[in-house]
Amino acid sequence: MSWLVIARQEAWLTATARSVRLLAGLLVLVCAVGAYVFPVFDPGPHTTAHFGGYVSGWLGTLVPLIGLVVGYNAVVGERRSGALALSLSLPHGRRDVVFGKLLGRLAPVVAAIVAGALIAGALVVYPFGELALAPFLAFVGATITLGVVYTALGVAISTFVATKTRATVAAFGVYVLVVVWTELEAAIELALASIGSPGEGVPTAVEVLLALEPTTAYDRIVAGAIDPAGSVGDAWYLDEWVALALLVLWATVPLAIAYRRFAGVDLQ
Amino acid sequence: MAAIEATELSKRYGTLIALDRVDLTVEEGEIFGFLGPNGAGKSTFINALLDFVKPTHGSVSVFGQDCQADSVRAREHLGVLPEGYSVYDRLTGRQHLEYAIRSKGADEDPVDVLERVGIREAGDRKASEYSKGMAQRLVLGMALVGEPDLLLLDEPTTGLDPNGAAEIREILREENERGATIFFSSHILEQVQAVCDRVAILQDGSVVAVDTIQGLREALGGGTKLVVTVDRTEPSILESIRGLEGVETAWLDEDGETVEITCRNDAKMDVLVAFHDAGVDVVNFRTEEASLEDMFVEYTGRR
Known part of the structure; x- marks a missing residue:
């Protein structure tokens, strides 16, 4: 249970860091504001199920940012400072360190999502909304999964690289891709229309490629399985279960690759 | 069983040979000094024991556990003061020791350890406020947790005044009397001369002499x-x-x-x-x- 010792310490260190508290507070605030304006700007129905579809765009921008910021310095920061030498002098394996740090850093991310959801849920239901418990829980679960994906990506970057600069550049690059990616499909359609081949839509291969990105996968889960007003395309690769499987792969594969490299590298 | 057994341990960085086929056996219960000028490869040797560095050739084991293949089990025997460590800025001294105690599954009282290494007063202060010498004492305290079979110390008296260095040597003697094997590196000769049963002298990655102080004199x-x-x-x-x-x-x-x-x-x-x-x-x-x-x-x- 070596990883548990590390996770516990890491959770405490992460949760008491000012930057993390600020971002967690921002997440809760966005949830609350979203829930507050939802009945005002959305035609309805004002249920906690439909609310998921309403805020998923906001959360799809903010949660990746939080996950990456919380994760990107986890391993490389201590590797550079020398605190990692202290932890690895104790009987912890490198695997325990990486896994423990991921879990520890996830704790405040998950806590912020749950807190935001509780407040938002209450604001939506009271006074005129309606509670749809199962879809709402599914929505919270999907959002937590998104948080896990980006925190794991951040930790993967942190485990893979040897300097803090590279970790910062990589995390920033990933975030820019996230933001750009979600706009890419519309941009491609627009481009196709302007060169005079409308109607055809985006080629399948490109559409598959666009669907791989975790935030769009999250959007499809919310639209396909949670929000009654939402819908996804008919193609098999746009199915919400495929999207969930993609999220699971994103949460595990990059970190596994990064760990393999980290396990064999000289630390000093 | 030998506390440390290195066989042809070698480490090469590109064209630089940091360790060149080092054969070294440290017996259980010894106080062993690892001596050599800076850059001779002392830290590389210790880092290979900790699996921070992967040897390019040869192997090293601690109480029969291979330091690379069974790294965690090898380190279960160790109390370590590593090279180039830094303390956790945002944890107090006491929290550092609690971390070490939990990590080793030990049941000591952190205050007793703080007392032993002479920083009891500073135990509830953040380690970021510690001087180099205090941090060194703290990490030595973390090494002492759990009564390790082998204390592995990289330049343990760095940052300490002569009195502090003498206190550390006294702790090392106590630990040795308890039954622990002590292995420490130093480029300062008096430190080694004062406490060691045997010494190895390392030069440019090779062991050039292993003997008792008396034996070296006779040589x-x-x-x-x-x-x-x-x-x-x-x-x-x-x-x-x-x-x-x-x-x-x-x-x-x-x-x-x-x-x-x-x-x-x-x-x-x-x-x-x-x-x-x-x-x-x-x-x-x-x-x-x-x-x-x-x-x-x-x-x-x-x-």
């Missing part, structure tokens, strides 16, 4: 040091003295008028005669037992 032809004050000297005179039968080394002190010579006992007179023959007046002379420093100079060729 130096009786280990007499002759300190001669002269009115003048020249390199050619030193050369001719080095050439004498029974003389190991001769070098001029920084003051420019004292020559130190390590030699066999029966060669002392020949040395004084050689000065006389060269027309140098011997103002004063005395003999000393050769210190480790002299041996160190002898083995590593540093002047």
Whole structure:
């Protein structure tokens, strides 16, 4: 249970860091504001199920940012400072360190999502909304999964690289891709229309490629399985279960690759 | 079973050979000093034991556990003061020890450990406020947690004043009496001389000598040091003295008028005669037992 010792310490260190508290507070605030304006700007129905579809765009921008910021310095920061030498002098394996740090850093991310959801849920239901418990829980679960994906990506970057600069550049690059990616499909359609081949839509291969990105996968889960007003395309690769499987792969594969490299590298 | 067993342990960084086929056995219960100038490969050796560094050839084990294949189980035997560590800025001294206690599954009271390494008063302060010496004591405290079989210490007295260094040596003796094997590196000779049963001298990645202090002295032809004050000297005179039968080394002190010579006992007179023959007046002379420093100079060729 070596990883548990590390996770516990890491959770405490992460949760008491000012930057993390600020971002967690921002997440809760966005949830609350979203829930507050939802009945005002959305035609309805004002249920906690439909609310998921309403805020998923906001959360799809903010949660990746939080996950990456919380994760990107986890391993490389201590590797550079020398605190990692202290932890690895104790009987912890490198695997325990990486896994423990991921879990520890996830704790405040998950806590912020749950807190935001509780407040938002209450604001939506009271006074005129309606509670749809199962879809709402599914929505919270999907959002937590998104948080896990980006925190794991951040930790993967942190485990893979040897300097803090590279970790910062990589995390920033990933975030820019996230933001750009979600706009890419519309941009491609627009481009196709302007060169005079409308109607055809985006080629399948490109559409598959666009669907791989975790935030769009999250959007499809919310639209396909949670929000009654939402819908996804008919193609098999746009199915919400495929999207969930993609999220699971994103949460595990990059970190596994990064760990393999980290396990064999000289630390000093 | 040997506490440390290294077989042809080698580490190469590109064209730089940091460790060159090091064979070394440290027996259980020894206080073993690992001596050598900076850059000789002492830390690389210790880092290979900790699996921070992957050897390019050979192997090293701790109490029979391979340090690479069974790294965690090997480290379960260890209390470590590593090279180039930093403390957790945002944790207090006490929290550091609690972390070590939980990590090793031990059940000590952090306050007792703080007391033992002499920083009890600072236990509830953030480690970021600690001086280098206090951090060094704290990490030594973390190493002591759980009564490890082997204390592995990389330059343990760095950042400590002479009193602090003496306190650390006292703790090392206590730990050794409890039954722990002690392995520590140093480039400061007095530290090693004061406590070690055996020493290894490392030079450019190779072990050039492993012996007891006494054994090293004997290897130096009786280990007499002759300190001669002269009115003048020249390199050619030193050369001719080095050439004498029974003389190991001769070098001029920084003051420019004292020559130190390590030699066999029966060669002392020949040395004084050689000065006389060269027309140098011997103002004063005395003999000393050769210190480790002299041996160190002898083995590593540093002047």
